[in-house]
Structures are given as C-alpha cells and as structure tokens.
Amino acid sequence: MDKQLISSEVIAHSNIVFGTSGARGLVTDFTPNVCAAFSVAFIKSIDSEFVFNTVALAIDNRPSSHVIAQACAEGLKQLDLNVVYYGVIPTPALAYKAMQDAIPCIMVTGSHIPFDRNGLKFYRPDGEITKADEQAILNTKISLTPLSTKLVDLAISGDAKSAYIQRYAELFSNDALAGKKVGIYEHSSAGRDIYKELFESLGAQVTSLERSDIFVPIDTEAVSPEDKQKALNWSAQYGFDAIFSTDGDGDRPLVADEFGNWLNGDTLGLLTSQLLNIEALAVPVSCNTAIERSNSFKKITRTKIGSPYVIAEFSDLKERFTRVAGFEANGGYLLGSDINVNGKTLSALPTRDALLPALLVLAQTQSIARMLVELPQRFVSSDRVKEFPTEKSKALLIKLANNVELLTSALNLPKHKAVDITDGLRIILDNNDILHLRPSGNAPELRCYTESDSKKMADYLVKATFEYITK
Incomplete structure (x- = not known):
C-alpha cells in the first residue's frame, strides 16, 4: 500500500503560492499529487459549512x-465526491453554474501569466x-493516497456553457445589438466558443479575429503595442462599432471603441457601474480617481488589489445599499448584489466577469467613444517589467518608500x-499625478500604474519609471 501523504506538507513543499486571485506557480510544480492535495484541502476546509x-x-x-x-x-474522488467537468469555459461561467447548483468548483487557469505557469482558482458554493479561506486550505491536514501516473480522462458536460449564455441572452432583447458590427479577438480565450454565438443571438454582426492554437497570454492591464496596432487596423478595415476580447480565462474584458482604441479596464468598469445605477462600489486602490470625480455613487470603498479584497467589502456595503458592485483596473466586473436590469433580475456574481460590461456598453444607442467623452478626463497608463523577482520588487519599494525623492x-x-x-507604493504628486508601483501577486513581475490629466504624461510616467528602475 502506498504511504499516505499529508495535504499541508505536499502544498508547503510545492512552490505553489496564492497570489491576488488563486494559487499560481510553474507548470512543472503542479505535479499530480500537488493538484490533488490542493483539491482535497479546499474541500475539507469548507465541508463543515456546506x-x-x-464538485465542478x-x-x-x-x-x-x-x-x-x-x-x-x-x-476529489478519494473523498467519494462526484466530479462534473465542463471542459474549456470562462471562469465566470464555471463560477455562475456552480453557484446556481450550490456546489464548490475549481478552475484550472493561469489567466494572463506567462506560458510556463498555471494556476487554480477555488469557489465555495x-x-x-x-x-x-486561502489560509485554511494551506493549513488543512488531510491524508491523501499518492496518485498513479495514469490519470482517468474526463467526460465534458456543456451545461455550464449553456447556463452562462442564457444568463445574458435572457437579460437583453434579441435585437439589443442589432446594427452593431463587432469584432471578437478570439486568440486562445477560454470563452471563444461562447462569445460569437451570444453576440449574434442579440443581433450583432460578428467577425471572428485571430483564433490561435497556441496559448496567447493577453494581459488587459498591459496591452502589447502589437495588440494596440491590431485593433486600430481591424477597426479601419471592418468599420467595427467595437472589438471585444478577454484574457486567457475570460474573466477580464478588453473592449475597443469604434476607432480601435482599447479602453482601460477601470474606465469600462466606471461606465458599466453608471449604466447599472450602482449605489456602492468596492474597487482596488489602483483604479482611476475618475470614479470619485464622476460623483455617480453614494459610497466608494478602496481596497488592496485582488478580487478577494473587493468581494470582502460587499457584505458591509449590502447592509446599507441595494445595488452593490466592484471592478478592478483589469476590467473584471464583480456584481455584489442581485439587481434589476431591463425589468429583469440579474443575480449576483461575485467574481470577475468579462461579458456584462461589454454587452452593456454595446447595447447603448451612444457610441463608446461618445460615452467616454462624458466621463471625467483622467488618463491612466500601466505596464510591467517581466522576470523581475518579487523579493527584488519588495526591496526596491521599501527603499523608495523611505525616500520618495529618489524617484521623483x-x-x-x-x-x-x-x-x-495600501498595496505597493502609490505616490500622489503635488499636481495630482499618481505613480503606483507594486509586485505582481501572480508572477515575477513589477507593475506600474500611473494617472494624470494628460494621456501623454501618464504614458511618460510609466516609461520613465521603468527606465529608472532597470538602468
């Protein structure tokens, strides 16, 4: 008989760690026993509550x-649990279906992080x-039989895909996007077999763009110059009203206006919140201060970066307000309460979602660019330095926090x-420009977020900061 493993010991020696959202690490460290240990520890950490x-x-x-x-x-089978497998679908599709069924679920995704890495996201019922909950998973001690090298294949159910499409198909009329020309940059997105079907069911004329058999790690907070140019070219070629895409697991939207300009995620989140008449918002400290300047909300709470921190604020906000939501600078939208939309109830989905913001802005009679003009004109920019060790990032931020003038x-x-x-080092200058540095919670990268009344200045701050740091 194989010697039993202890989940907490396997995890502790795995090199897999929790980041801003989920457990992340190198693919080579996600051994079968490590994956099994995380799964059984997750279930045992919540099974007294539900x-x-x-498990999905x-x-x-x-x-x-x-x-x-x-x-x-x-x-999971070692715990005598049934497993339903939904194959390749967006993270919010899995989370939504599991919440409807009142069961826990696990999403295997590295989202936007480099190709040699992967991750696990966990959802309670x-x-x-x-x-x-993350700490509970790490501390849970449960015996596990080592896995054999031969793993059983999984049969795919299409129920989660259907439920996710239905959630939004029923929210809008079947002509909500009539007359709209939409390009969908499919690359390797987990939702690429969903989006065209849904958009067309709502009346849009859809063109699929650049589906890839090779994984493409799209980061909605650091859109590459190549992808910026692609959107401009596609818009000029096809005359799109919008271009829609997502990150790898489909929980962060990437939306371009009719001119092919990609929107910043927090700008898209602000528009979405206004259209939903949200009363109270929870957003990370890195989001654009245009949110406050818009005077659109009764309450705005700022958090550390990461969806768990945003979600943690929902309970208190729901005690005082009926329409509660949150979003991140990456554009992922979190609906904290059930709300009425188009005369129908849209149930809460407290995890990042890419579809709701994209559909809402496209369903308006005004063009996206026109809606943007009506927002407070605060411009943001962001980028990252790859292969920048986390410990090096932390040491640098301590140095700069002790002497900000070194940078300024x-x-x-x-x-x-x-x-x-609150999260990293956020410097507010006398002219109200903002420069924010923080280590990525998911990969060895240093991120920079900037904000200014000028787009040129916001871009300059990112560029000049990274030149200083990497010289």
Missing part, C-alpha cells in the same frame, strides 16, 4: 490545464474564496504630497 456531493471543474486553453484537472478530479527627483517630477502603501 452540504454537497459534487473547468479549464482554460493552456496545454497543461487538462492534466491538472485530471489530477484534481482523482484527488456561495462564491469566490476569501484570503481567510530622478524623473524631474513635482514634489509628492501623499504616499499610500
């Missing part, structure tokens, strides 16, 4: 994701796990009037 006998699984299009899902399933003087910037260390 009654269920089934789904994956993104990374080549490594299917084997990881197989290993998760084998671990009532939604995305919290930071406290080197860049010939105005003096700073405030420093915010």
Whole structure:
C-alpha cells in the first residue's frame, strides 16, 4: 500500500503560492499529487459549512490545464465526491453554474501569466474564496493516497456553457445589438466558443479575429503595442462599432471603441457601474480617481488589489445599499448584489466577469467613444517589467518608500504630497499625478500604474519609471 501523504506538507513543499486571485506557480510544480492535495484541502476546509456531493471543474486553453484537472478530479474522488467537468469555459461561467447548483468548483487557469505557469482558482458554493479561506486550505491536514501516473480522462458536460449564455441572452432583447458590427479577438480565450454565438443571438454582426492554437497570454492591464496596432487596423478595415476580447480565462474584458482604441479596464468598469445605477462600489486602490470625480455613487470603498479584497467589502456595503458592485483596473466586473436590469433580475456574481460590461456598453444607442467623452478626463497608463523577482520588487519599494525623492527627483517630477502603501507604493504628486508601483501577486513581475490629466504624461510616467528602475 502506498504511504499516505499529508495535504499541508505536499502544498508547503510545492512552490505553489496564492497570489491576488488563486494559487499560481510553474507548470512543472503542479505535479499530480500537488493538484490533488490542493483539491482535497479546499474541500475539507469548507465541508463543515456546506452540504454537497459534487464538485465542478473547468479549464482554460493552456496545454497543461487538462492534466491538472485530471489530477484534481482523482484527488476529489478519494473523498467519494462526484466530479462534473465542463471542459474549456470562462471562469465566470464555471463560477455562475456552480453557484446556481450550490456546489464548490475549481478552475484550472493561469489567466494572463506567462506560458510556463498555471494556476487554480477555488469557489465555495456561495462564491469566490476569501484570503481567510486561502489560509485554511494551506493549513488543512488531510491524508491523501499518492496518485498513479495514469490519470482517468474526463467526460465534458456543456451545461455550464449553456447556463452562462442564457444568463445574458435572457437579460437583453434579441435585437439589443442589432446594427452593431463587432469584432471578437478570439486568440486562445477560454470563452471563444461562447462569445460569437451570444453576440449574434442579440443581433450583432460578428467577425471572428485571430483564433490561435497556441496559448496567447493577453494581459488587459498591459496591452502589447502589437495588440494596440491590431485593433486600430481591424477597426479601419471592418468599420467595427467595437472589438471585444478577454484574457486567457475570460474573466477580464478588453473592449475597443469604434476607432480601435482599447479602453482601460477601470474606465469600462466606471461606465458599466453608471449604466447599472450602482449605489456602492468596492474597487482596488489602483483604479482611476475618475470614479470619485464622476460623483455617480453614494459610497466608494478602496481596497488592496485582488478580487478577494473587493468581494470582502460587499457584505458591509449590502447592509446599507441595494445595488452593490466592484471592478478592478483589469476590467473584471464583480456584481455584489442581485439587481434589476431591463425589468429583469440579474443575480449576483461575485467574481470577475468579462461579458456584462461589454454587452452593456454595446447595447447603448451612444457610441463608446461618445460615452467616454462624458466621463471625467483622467488618463491612466500601466505596464510591467517581466522576470523581475518579487523579493527584488519588495526591496526596491521599501527603499523608495523611505525616500520618495529618489524617484521623483530622478524623473524631474513635482514634489509628492501623499504616499499610500495600501498595496505597493502609490505616490500622489503635488499636481495630482499618481505613480503606483507594486509586485505582481501572480508572477515575477513589477507593475506600474500611473494617472494624470494628460494621456501623454501618464504614458511618460510609466516609461520613465521603468527606465529608472532597470538602468
């Protein structure tokens, strides 16, 4: 008989760690036993709170994701649980279906992080796990039989895909997008077999763009120059009203206006919240201050970066307000309460979603560019330095926090009037420009977010900061 493993010990020695949203690490470290250990520890950490006998699984299009899902399933079967496997679908589609069925679920995805990495996202029957749940998973000690090298294949159910399409098809009339020309940049998105079908069912004329058999790690907070140019070219060629895309697991939207300009995620989130008449918002500290300047909301709470922190604020907000939501600078939209939309009830979905913001802005009679003009004109820019070790990032931020002038003087910037260390180092200058540095929670990368009254200046701040840091 194989010697039993202890889940917490396997996890502790795995090199897999929780980031801003989910457990992430190198593909080579996601061994079958590690995947099984995370899965059984997750279930045992919540099984005293809920009654269920089934767990749902789904994956993104990374080549490594299917084997990881197989290993998760084998671990879950050791707990005498049934496993329903939905194949390649967006994370919010899996989360929505599992919440409707009141069962937990696990999404295998590395989202936008580099190709040599992957990850696991965990959802309780009532939604995305919290930071406290993450610690419970790490600390749970449960025996596990080592997995064999031969893993059982998984039969795919299409029920989650159908339920996700139905959620939005029923919210809008079948001519809501009539007359709209939409390009869908499909690349390797987990939702690429959903979006065209849904948009066409609502009346849009859809053109599929650049489906890829090779995984493309789209980062909606750091759109590459190549993808920026692609959108401009596609818009000029096809005359689109909008271009829609997502990151790898379909929970972060990427939307371009009729001119082919990609919207910043927090700008899209602001528009969406206005259209939904949201009363109270929870957003990370990195989001555009145009949110406050819009005077559109009764309450705005700022959090650390990561969907668990946004979701953690929903309970308090719902005690005082009926229409509650949140979004991140990456555009992922989190609906914190059930709300009425178009005379119908849209149920809460407290995890990042890419479809709701895209559909809402496209369903308006005004063009996207016209809606943007009516927002407070604060411009943001962001980018990342790849292969920048987390410990190096932390040491740099400590150094700069102790002497902000090292950076502001080197860049010939105005003096700073405030420093915010809620998450990373956020420097507010005397002219209200903002420069924010933080290590990525998912990969060895250093991120920079900037904000200014000028797009040129916002872009300059990112460029000059990284030149200073990497010189």
